Amino acid sequence: MANNIPSLDRLIDEFRKMPSIGSKSAERLAYYILGLEDTEIQSLTSAISDAHSNIHQCSVCRNLTETDVCPICQSDKRDRSTICVVEDARDVAAIERTHEYKGLYHVLHGVISPMNGIGPDELTIKELLARLSDNTVSEVIMATNPTVEGEATAMYISRLLKPFEINVTRLAYGIPVGADLEYADEVTLSRALEGRRTI
Amino acid sequence: MANNIPSLDRLIDEFRKMPSIGSKSAERLAYYILGLEDTEIQSLTSAISDAHSNIHQCSVCRNLTETDVCPICQSDKRDRSTICVVEDARDVAAIERTHEYKGLYHVLHGVISPMNGIGPDELTIKELLARLSDNTVSEVIMATNPTVEGEATAMYISRLLKPFEINVTRLAYGIPVGADLEYADEVTLSRALEGRRTI
Numbered sequence: 001m002a003n004n005i006p007s008l009d010r011l012i013d014e015f016r017k018m019p020s021i022g023s024k025s026a027e028r029l030a031y032y033i034l035g036l037e038d039t040e041i042q043s044l045t046s047a048i049s050d051a052h053s054n055i056h057q058c059s060v061c062r063n064l065t066e067t068d069v070c071p072i073c074q075s076d077k078r079d080r081s082t083i084c085v086v087e088d089a090r091d092v093a094a095i096e097r098t099h100e101y102k103g104l105y106h107v108l109h110g111v112i113s114p115m116n117g118i119g120p121d122e123l124t125i126k127e128l129l130a131r132l133s134d135n136t137v138s139e140v141i142m143a144t145n146p147t148v149e150g151e152a153t154a155m156y157i158s159r160l161l162k163p164f165e166i167n168v169t170r171l172a173y174g175i176p177v178g179a180d181l182e183y184a185d186e187v188t189l190s191r192a193l194e195g196r197r198t199i
Numbered sequence: 200m201a202n203n204i205p206s207l208d209r210l211i212d213e214f215r216k217m218p219s220i221g222s223k224s225a226e227r228l229a230y231y232i233l234g235l236e237d238t239e240i241q242s243l244t245s246a247i248s249d250a251h252s253n254i255h256q257c258s259v260c261r262n263l264t265e266t267d268v269c270p271i272c273q274s275d276k277r278d279r280s281t282i283c284v285v286e287d288a289r290d291v292a293a294i295e296r297t298h299e300y301k302g303l304y305h306v307l308h309g310v311i312s313p314m315n316g317i318g319p320d321e322l323t324i325k326e327l328l329a330r331l332s333d334n335t336v337s338e339v340i341m342a343t344n345p346t347v348e349g350e351a352t353a354m355y356i357s358r359l360l361k362p363f364e365i366n367v368t369r370l371a372y373g374i375p376v377g378a379d380l381e382y383a384d385e386v387t388l389s390r391a392l393e394g395r396r397t398i
Contacts, residue, residue, distance in 0.1 A: 004264075004270045004271070018231055029220075041247060047209045049244055052240045072203070
C-alpha cells in the first residue's frame with residue numbers, strides 16, 4: 001500500500017481478509033479506526049474478543065449461543081415435535097425474524113459438497129439422528145438452501161430419516177412475494193405452477 | 200437483530216458504525232469473526248489497538264506516521280523546495296503511489312466548510328505558514344479535491360501565501376486518462392479545453 005506506516009498496512013491487511021472487503025474498503029475502514037476515540041477502540045476490540053470467546057454451539061441444536069443450551073432449545077414455549085434443519089446460524093436468525101415458526105432447529109454447519117471435500121461426516125447429521133431417538137419429534141422440515149448442494153443434502157438426510165417414520169417436509173418453492181413474474185426464472189416458475197393451491 | 204445472542208448483537212452494532220457497512224455486511228463480518236481461530240482474533244484486535252495507539256500526526260507535515268517526524272519529511276532524497284498541500288493522509292498515499300512527486304507534503308486534515316462548522320482555524324494552515332518562514336520553499340502545489348470546498352480552501356490559502364512570494368500552483372483539471380469524452384461532464388470538458396497543450 002506504500003503508506004510507509006507499518007501498523008497501518010497491517011491493519012489494512014487484516015480488514016482485507018474479511019468477506020467482501022476489497023482494498024479500497026479496507027483502507028477506508030483502517031482510516032476510520034485511526035479517527036476513533038480510545039474508548040471506542042476499547043469497545044470495538046472487546047466486542048470482537050467477547051463475541052469470539054463467549055459464543056459457541058448449543059449442545060443440542062448446534063445453533064450459536066452464549067449458554068450451554070441455547071434459549072430456543074431451553075424455551076418451554078417452543079413446539080418440541082418439530083425440528084427445522086438449516087445450513088447455518090444465519091438461517092436460524094432469518095427464520096426467527098418471520099415470527100411464524102415455533103418449533104426447534106438443527107444447524108448442519110454446511111452442506112454436503114464433494115467439490116469442497118465436505119462429506120456428511122463434516123456436518124452435524126449424527127447429532128440430528130440422536131435427537132430423534134426418543135420419538136418426541138413428528139416432523140423434520142428440511143430448510144437447506146434451494147441450491148444443488150442444499151437439495152442434495154436435504155435428499156440425503158431425508159433418506160436417512162426413513163426408518164424413523166417421521167414426516168419429512170421441504171420448504172415450498174415458488175415466486176418470491178413482491179417479485180415480478182416476468183423476471184422469474186423458468187425453474188422457479190414451473191415449481192410455482194406445480195405447487196399451485198386453491199384459493 | 201433478534202439473534203438472541205447479546206455479544207453477537209453488540210459486535211454487529213460495532214461493525215454497523217463503520218463507513219459503508221450496512222446491516223447485512225455487519226452481520227456477515229460478525230459471523231466471519233465467530234469463525235476465526237484464537238490467534239487470528241488476537242492478530243486482528245492487536246492490529247486495531249496498535250495502529251490506533253502508534254499512529255499520530257507528523258510534527259512537521261501533519262501526515263500520519265509512527266515516528267515523531269514522518270519518513271517523507273526525514274528523507275534527504277525529497278525536494279525540500281516544494282510542498283504539496285492535500286486534504287488528508289489518504290491523498291498523500293494516492294500521490295505517493297504515482298512515484299512522480301519528489302517534494303514534501305502538508306496535510307490540512309479537512310477543508311474549509313462553513314456548512315459543517317469548519318473554519319480555517321480547524322485546519323493546519325498556521326502550521327503550513329510556519330513552514331514557509333525560512334524561505335527554503337519555492338513552490339506550493341494546492342492539491343485539494345476539485346470540489347466547491349476544495350477549491351475555496353485552495354483559493355483561501357493561496358491568498359494567504361501572496362506575501363511570501365512563493366509560486367502557488369494548482370493540479371491540472373481535465374479529462375481522466377482512459378475516460379470517454381462522451382461521458383465527461385461539461386465543466387470538466389471546458390476545463391480540459393481551456394488547459395489544452397501543444398503536442
